[in-house]
Amino acid sequence: MSTSSSSQNKFNVSNRTLQTLDPCVILMKQIISQHEEKWKDDGIYSLAQGVVHWKPPKTVYEALANAAQENLDEGKATVGGDGAIIHTYCPDEGYPPLLAALKDKLEQQNGLQSPHVMVTSGANQAYVNCVITLMDEVDDDGNQEKESPQEMISKCVVFEPYYFNHVMAIQSVRGGNNCGGIASTEDSESHAEGLLVGPTHQGKPDLTWLKSRLEEYKKPSGSNAIRMVTVVNPGNPTGVSLSHSFLREIAQLTKDYGVWLIMDNTYEHFDIHQNNRDEENPNIPYPCIDQEHVIHIFSFSKGYAMAGFRTGYVTFSSKNGKEGKGTLAYEQMLKVQDTIAICTSRISQMAALGALEAGRDWVNDQVKTLEVGRNAILEAMASLEEIIGGTGAMYVMGKLPGSTDDKQFASSLVEHFGVAVIPGSFCGYPGW
Numbered sequence: 001m002s003t004s005s006s007s008q009n010k011f012n013v014s015n016r017t018l019q020t021l022d023p024c025v026i027l028m029k030q031i032i033s034q035h036e037e038k039w040k041d042d043g044i045y046s047l048a049q050g051v052v053h054w055k056p057p058k059t060v061y062e063a064l065a066n067a068a069q070e071n072l073d074e075g076k077a078t079v080g081g082d083g084a085i086i087h088t089y090c091p092d093e094g095y096p097p098l099l100a101a102l103k104d105k106l107e108q109q110n111g112l113q114s115p116h117v118m119v120t121s122g123a124n125q126a127y128v129n130c131v132i133t134l135m136d137e138v139d140d141d142g143n144q145e146k147e148s149p150q151e152m153i154s155k156c157v158v159f160e161p162y163y164f165n166h167v168m169a170i171q172s173v174r175g176g177n178n179c180g181g182i183a184s185t186e187d188s189e190s191h192a193e194g195l196l197v198g199p200t201h202q203g204k205p206d207l208t209w210l211k212s213r214l215e216e217y218k219k220p221s222g223s224n225a226i227r228m229v230t231v232v233n234p235g236n237p238t239g240v241s242l243s244h245s246f247l248r249e250i251a252q253l254t255k256d257y258g259v260w261l262i263m264d265n266t267y268e269h270f271d272i273h274q275n276n277r278d279e280e281n282p283n284i285p286y287p288c289i290d291q292e293h294v295i296h297i298f299s300f301s302k303g304y305a306m307a308g309f310r311t312g313y314v315t316f317s318s319k320n321g322k323e324g325k326g327t328l329a330y331e332q333m334l335k336v337q338d339t340i341a342i343c344t345s346r347i348s349q350m351a352a353l354g355a356l357e358a359g360r361d362w363v364n365d366q367v368k369t370l371e372v373g374r375n376a377i378l379e380a381m382a383s384l385e386e387i388i389g390g391t392g393a394m395y396v397m398g399k400l401p402g403s404t405d406d407k408q409f410a411s412s413l414v415e416h417f418g419v420a421v422i423p424g425s426f427c428g429y430p431g432w
Contacts, residue, residue: 020171024164024426025049031411032420039418046420050236050394054366056305056355063354067347086347092337094119094313095349101356102313109360110268110288111281112296116316116330118337119344119352123266123299123312127230128169129340130262130295130314131156133333134228135174135194155217157229159198159205161397161429163236163264170195196226197428203240203388203397205231207250214257228260233276234267234392237427241275241392244287251289260329261294266312267393269303269363272371275391285360292317292325303363304355309348370394388432397424397432406430 028048036044067086093099099117106112120126136154156170174194196213199206210229217225231250234241247263254261268286278287288296296315301307314333317326337343378390381398389396400409406423413419424432 016172016174021164021168023168024422027426028410028420028422031407032414034411035415035418038415042418044414044418044420048420048422050302051307052302052305052366052370052394054305054369056309056351057358057362059354059357060304060306060351061354063350063357064347067350086350088346090343090346090349092334092343093117094344095346095353098349098353098356101353105356106288106315109285110265110296111278111284112288112290112315112317114318115290115296116318116326117313118315118330118333119311119313119349120337121312121341121344121348122301122310123264123297124165124169125310125341126297126312126314127166127262127264128173129333129336130228130260130297131169131173132336133329134260135170136227137174137194153194153225155194155196155226157196157198157210157213157226159200159231161200161237161424161427161432162197163232164427166230166232166264167195167197167428200238203235203238204242204246205250207253210250211253214253214259218257222258224257224259226257226259228262229254230262230264232264232266234270235389235395236264236267236393237395237422237424238397239389239391239393239395241271241273244276244278247276247289251291251294255291255293259293261289262297263288263294264297266297266299267302268298269360269367270393271391272367273391290317290319292319295326295329300352300355303367304352304358305366306348306351306355309345309351311344311348311352397429399432404431406432 025048028046032044032046032048071086090096094102094117098119102117102119103115106115106117118126118129120129135156138154154174156174158166158170171194198209198213214224214226219225229250231242231247232238233247251261265286265288271286276286278284281287288294294317297312298315299312300309301312316330316333317324319326321327374390374394374396377396378387381387381396384398385401386399387396388398400406406425410421410423413421424430
């Protein structure tokens with residue numbers, strides 16, 4: 001062995017990272033790049049990334065302009081002026097005026113009473129914060145000698161087809177045996193891994209499967225090797241909006257087994273048929289479950305078209321004050337927040353505050369413009385054996401005929417038609 005090769009072998013990267021999924025968007029860019037030359041004049045029409053066609057509301061740019069102008073006007077640039085300090089840190093949990101506005105929004109539009117709120121650099125960072133705060137490599141309740149290796153591994157549940165960044169977060173952060181590899185729904189032996197992937201039916205998580213897993217990993221002490229269950233609603237990539245009664249059911253199930261429920265509400269504005277409607281609270285546009293063990297994630301990237309500003313937020317119940325589960329999780333997550341980001345960019349938070357001024361009605365008007373395209377895609381896919389989606393978010397999934405390879409199909413669409421779509425296998429759903 002040469003000296004150079006021997007030296008290179010000493011510089012390792014973590015197995016967790018090596019075994020983490022490749023980013024879906026990067027994989028799609030690789031497929032697109034193979035055919036870019038052919039479509040250099042007409043361009044490739046990409047349906048591969050969840051990006052809306054509209055721009056942020058005017059109020060976002062007005063907030064940015066006002067903040068910048070305060071710094072240009074020397075006489076106004078005082079320490080007490082918000083715009084004059086856009087270059088500085090703000091509190092870890094977020095820009096105070098934005099936090100106050102978000103708490104009002106959460107109460108009026110989501111039915112969450114006096115929640116703890118933390119602003120993050122996008123919903124993805126909010127989810128990573130959850131994984132780091134809630135998950136251990138080993139679920140240690142002091143009874144190791146009575147537990148099998150499977151029972152000692154701290155676990156998280158997602159449902160297929162899954163949002164790939166959720167899986168990547170767990171794989172790259174959580175660690176454990178085989179680096180938090182994916183445990184399939186078919187392979188019971190692989191349940192020793194940190195990530196359990198449950199089945200869905202038409203995009204709806206299988207609660208019978210979930211209950212059996214929660215029962216399987218229940219411990220005599222009352223704790224559970226499953227620490228958290230993740231649900232995206234409306235679904236990415238399913239495009240399915242779940243009913244409020246279903247959300248209540250899964251919230252009760254996780255509560256009964258002492259397991260956190262992470263609700264990713266990134267697409268809250270895209271519940272186009274109001275499936276998530278609570279008849280008891282009809283004036284709440286998008287009701288969320290307000291319980292101690294439920295953590296909610298939101299984003300400005302989709303409805304407000306602010307993906308590049310990287311602004312999201314995560315909320316916790318404040319029920320039972322300092323003794324409450326939500327308060328404990330929030331306080332501990334501040335450690336994670338301070339380590340990863342310290343705080344989300346102040347200027348991005350000021351832009352988000354401007355977006356809230358435009359209001360939910362502004363977003364609803366933009367979302368309505370997707371209807372024509374959605375109907376056209378559903379009509380084009382009508383001949384397929386099975387279709388999932390069309391009731392939420394901006395996604396639809398179709399089952400390909402026979403044993404069609406979804407990756408080859410996606411590559412062929414780019415090559416012959418200049419249209420890019422995501423293969424289902426990138427989300428744990430091959431053949432779609």
